[in-house]
Amino acid sequence: MSLEREQLDETDWDVKIHNMSTLLELIELRKRRRQSVDQDALSVQSLDISMLKETKRKRRSLRRVASIANILSPVNAMKNIGQMLQRSSSFKAPSPATTPYRKPKPAKIDRKPSRLWRDSIEGDIQQLFARDEIKRQETIFELLHGEEDLIQDLKMVKKTYHDSMEKLGLMTDPELKQIFGIIEELVPNHEDLVSRLQKSKRVDGTIYAIGRILVDWLPCLQCYIEYCANQIYAKALLDEKKDESRVHDFLQRCQESPFSRKLDLWSFLDVPRSRLVKYPLLLKNIQKSTPQDHEDKQLLEEALKIVEGIIGEVDRKTGESKCRFTVERLEYLDEKQKDPLIEQSKEVLCEGTLKNSRGTKLNVFLFEDILVLTRPATRNGCYGHQVYQQPIPIKELVLEDLKDGEVKMGSFRNAFGQGSGGKNIFRVSFKDSTMGRAHTLQATSEHDKMQWLLCLRDVVSRKEAKENDKVVFV
Secondary structure, eight states: HHHHHHHHHHHHHHHHHHHHHHHHHHHHHHHHHHOOOOSSSSOHHHHHHHHHHHHHHHHOOOOOOTTTHHHHHHHHHHHHHHHHHHHHTOOOOOOOOOOOOOOOOOOOOOOOOOOOOGHHHGGGHHHSOOHHHHHHHHHHHHHHHHHHHOOOOOOOHHIIIIIIIHHHTSSSSHHHHHHHHHHHHHHHHHHHHHHHHTTTTTSSSOOOHHHHHHHHGGGGGGGHHHHTTTTHHHHHHHHHHTSSHHHHHHHHHHHTTTTTTOHHHHHHHHHHHHHHTTTTHHHHHHHTTSSSSSSSHHHHHHHHHHHHHHHHHHHHHHHHHHHHHHTEEEEEESSOOOOOHHHTTTOOEEEEEEETTTOOEEEEEEEEEEEEEEEEETTTEEEEEEEEEOEGGGGGGGEEEEOTTOOOOHHHHHHHOOOOOSSSSEEEEESSSOOOEEEEEEEESHHHHHHHHHHHHHHHHHHHHHHHHHOOOO
C-alpha cells in the first residue's frame, strides 16, 4: 500500500510539474507575442483565445521539467506563477511617446432659446387681446429681447476676445483698437433702451406706447457711423493676424467652445451692423399693427426717418472708407499712372474680377471719375493691387458691348487654336487711342457682364450730363 501511495504521489507530483511547465510555457509565449503586437493590439480576450489554441497544438511536444523541484518549491512556484498571470491579464499595448492632437468632440452649442411674448402672458391671449394688438406686442417683445441678446454678445466679445487677447499679448493696443473699434461704447446705449422699455411695461405685460421712447433714443445710434466705417480696416487686419499661429489657435479654440455658437470672431463684430439695418423692419411691423388713432402712429413714422437717415449716413461713410482703403493699396509701376482723379475718389461704384484677352485675371475698380485695372500683388504679407496699364478717366472712356464669339479669348496658344470665341465680353478704350491701350474684358457670367455695363453706362451718362451743365450758352 505504501508503494502504491508513493507511486500515486509521484504521479500527482508529475501532473503538477506538467501543469507548471504548461503555465511557464504560456507566460513565455505571452512575452514573445507582446513584443510583436502592434500598438493597436487585439483585446485581451482575443489574445487569450489565440494563445490557448496555440498552446493546445504545442502541448504534445512539451517536456517535463524534472528539476523544477530543485528551483522552486511547489507552494512558492504556484504563488509566483499566479502573480505573473495576474500581471499578464492586464496586458496593454505600449503607449506612444507623444499624443497626437485630436480635435475635441463637438461641444454642446449654447443656442439662444426661442422666446415669444405670448409665452409670458397668463391666460388665453386670444380672449384678452385683439389680433393686431398681439402682433404689435410680439414685435415690441422681439425688439426688447433682441436688444438683450445684442448686449450679451457685445459683452462676451469684450471679455472673452478683447480682454483675453490683451492679457495673452496676442495683439498690441493699436491692433486691438483697430479690430474692435468702439464696440465697448455701444453697450451703454442699448442698455439704456432696454431700461426704458422695461420701465414702460404694464401689469398685464404689455407696452402701450413705444414711439416717444424710440424718437428720444435713436439719435444715439450716430456712434454706429464710426464703428461701421472702421469695419473694412478691422476685417483686413483680423485676416492678417489670423496667419499668426498663436492668434489662429486662440480663435479656433474659441470658435469650438459652446459660447461662440460655432460663430467666428468676425461674425460677432458684425452683429452691431446687422442689428442697425434691422430697426427699420421692426419699426414698420410695429407701425402696421398700430391703430390709426394711437399716439405711436406719427411718432413711429418720425422714428423710422431718424433710423433710415442714420443708416444712409453709415452707408455713405462706409463707402468712403472702402474707397480710401482700396486707393491706399494701389501700387504704381509708373508715375504716369498716378492720376489725381484716383486720390480724389470717394466711392467705388463697381468692382470685380475680369479676364483680359490673354486670360489674365484683373481686379477692376470703377470710381466716380476713373476706371482702374489692376493685378493682384502681395508685399510683406499684405494684399494689394498693382495698377495695370493706364487708368481710363470716365470722360475719355469708350464702352463697347461685344457679341459672344466675336473675339477669341484666352492664352497665346488658344489664340491660334480652333474653337468658339469668348462669351460675356465687352471692350473699354480711350477716345484718343494715343492716351492708352484698349482692353477686351470677359466677365464670369452674363449677369456679371450686365452689371458692369449698367454701372459703366450710368457713370458715363452722369459724367456727360455734368459736363453739359457746365456749358454756357451766349
